[in-house]
Amino acid sequence: MDRVSEPPPNPVRPPQVTVAGGIVIVGSFFVVLQMWDRIAGLNSVDTRTTLTTYLDGSRLGRAGVDVAQLSTIVRVAAMAAAGCATAMLVLGWHVTRRSHTARAVLSVLAAVLLLSGLVSDWFVGSVAATFWACGIGAAVATLWFGPARLWFSGAPDAAAAAREPVPSRQPVPPGTPPSVPRLHAPVPPPAQEQPPPMQQAWPTASAPPPTTSYDGPQRPVRRRRPPALVCACVLTWFCTGLAALILLVSVVTLAQDAQPVLDEAYRQNPQLSEQGFSDHELLVVLYVVIGLVIASSVAAATFAVVLFLGHRWAWYALLTTAGVSTMFFLLSALGSPVGLLPVAASAVTIACLVRPEVRAWLLRR
Numbered sequence: 001m002d003r004v005s006e007p008p009p010n011p012v013r014p015p016q017v018t019v020a021g022g023i024v025i026v027g028s029f030f031v032v033l034q035m036w037d038r039i040a041g042l043n044s045v046d047t048r049t050t051l052t053t054y055l056d057g058s059r060l061g062r063a064g065v066d067v068a069q070l071s072t073i074v075r076v077a078a079m080a081a082a083g084c085a086t087a088m089l090v091l092g093w094h095v096t097r098r099s100h101t102a103r104a105v106l107s108v109l110a111a112v113l114l115l116s117g118l119v120s121d122w123f124v125g126s127v128a129a130t131f132w133a134c135g136i137g138a139a140v141a142t143l144w145f146g147p148a149r150l151w152f153s154g155a156p157d158a159a160a161a162a163r164e165p166v167p168s169r170q171p172v173p174p175g176t177p178p179s180v181p182r183l184h185a186p187v188p189p190p191a192q193e194q195p196p197p198m199q200q201a202w203p204t205a206s207a208p209p210p211t212t213s214y215d216g217p218q219r220p221v222r223r224r225r226p227p228a229l230v231c232a233c234v235l236t237w238f239c240t241g242l243a244a245l246i247l248l249v250s251v252v253t254l255a256q257d258a259q260p261v262l263d264e265a266y267r268q269n270p271q272l273s274e275q276g277f278s279d280h281e282l283l284v285v286l287y288v289v290i291g292l293v294i295a296s297s298v299a300a301a302t303f304a305v306v307l308f309l310g311h312r313w314a315w316y317a318l319l320t321t322a323g324v325s326t327m328f329f330l331l332s333a334l335g336s337p338v339g340l341l342p343v344a345a346s347a348v349t350i351a352c353l354v355r356p357e358v359r360a361w362l363l364r365r
Contacts, residue, residue, distance in 0.1 A: 014147035017096055023139035024092030024106065027132045028085040031113065032330075034128050035082035038120065042071050050124055074123050081116040081129055083327050084109045086343065088136065090351050095143065097356070100152060103143050110137040226361050229307070232352035236304040236318065239345045240297035247290050247297075258283055293328075296321065312362045315353060322349045 041047050051070050055061035060070065088109050094102040114137055117129035142148060254261060262279055300321045307314035329342040352358070 013096065013098070014151050016142055016146060016148045017151060020139040020142050020148070021092045021096040024088055024095070024136050027136040027139070028088040028092060031085035031117070031129055031132045031136075032082050032089070034132070035078040035085070035120070036330075038124065038126075038129075039075055039078050039082075042075060047071075047124060054123055054125075070123060074120055077116045077119040081113055081120055081133075082330055084113040084116065086326055086330060086347065087323075088113070090347055090354075093351065094354060098152065099354075103140075103152060106140050106143070110140045113137075225308070226355065226357040228352040228355040229358045229361065232318070232349045232358075233304040233308045235345060235349050235352070236300055236322075239342065240301040240304075243342070244294055244297045247294050251287070251290055254283065254286065261286070296325065300325070310362070315358075315362055319350065319353050322346045322353070326350070 048067055048071075051067050051074075055065065055067065055070060088106060091099075091102040091106050091109070095106060110133070114130070114133040117133040121127055121130045143152070258279075262282060265282060300318065303314045303318040303321060307318055323346075326343055326346040329346065
């Protein structure tokens with residue numbers, strides 16, 4: 001019978017998927033920068049003037065919505081767009097690794113990004129976020145059609161199958177009956193002559209019986225930890241230790257002299273005094289936030305230790321902690337670009353944790 005050609009285990013990635021992944025990564029990066037700049041400038045004079053002009057001739061203004069409430073709407077929409085774009089930065093790389101989950105999540109996040117980008121751009125009179133959201137959505141849509149759909153489904157490429165050589169047939173002599181196979185049957189190997197019964201070698205009493213690898217207890221095979229897992233754990237320990245140290249120094253600074261910190265908070269957000277916040281209430285909020293971040297850092301470091309030991313539940317815990325910390329540090333970095341460094345560290349941790357070799361290593365534990 002003819003040999004049936006099997007599809008390759010790792011089919012070649014179509015250029016369509018590579019281009020779509022690149023558009024998602026680049027577009028998400030620019031959306032994050034755009035939303036960060038928009039939220040940071042909500043208290044500026046130009047933005048307030050734009051929002052006031054919009055309210056003067058719209059139904060929202062006649063309904064009683066003021067500038068502060070509209071600023072909150074824009075801030076929430078921009079935060080949602082920035083959060084979706086941050087997640088899509090990582091998923092855009094994983095979709096090029098043939099991840100079905102990444103493609104499905106990207107489709108959902110693209111719709112949320114488009115909706116939040118439209119809301120954010122509508123009130124401030126901009127089209128930057130909508131432009132990038134439409135481009136990302138179009139790139140994600142191409143992952144469900146054409147060669148990309150076949151690549152994700154595992155179907156063999158028709159063009160590659162046509163290029164495979166056809167196995168040659170041996171010439172059939174004339175007069176061969178139809179029932180006889182047209183290909184030459186393999187010649188059976190010559191039968192080996194068995195020695196006479198009396199000449200067979202009998203095992204002596206001193207010779208041990210033959211053993212196989214299945215006899216006796218086997219020593220457990222210790223599988224090496226993937227480098228991506230080690231990188232995620234080490235990065236988690238370093239970042240959580242550094243964050244805990246900085247926050248402890250901040251607590252000592254607040255306990256000694258809290259007035260400079262309060263003055264800076266009032267300068268960045270003048271509405272605090274108008275909303276009736278006292279110095280004592282602001283200090284309580286700061287202490288609570290610092291305590292929550294320190295507790296989260298300790299929990300993340302503990303999850304990394306348990307994951308390093310091979311417990312599967314710690315993978316879910318550390319992945320969730322990294323995602324929440326990405327959102328938190330993204331919001332806290334609105335006043336300074338330096339705050340984007342923890343966001344990058346959390347994104348790298350997530351990228352390392354969702355590697356296929358890490359999940360395979362955990363499943364074999």
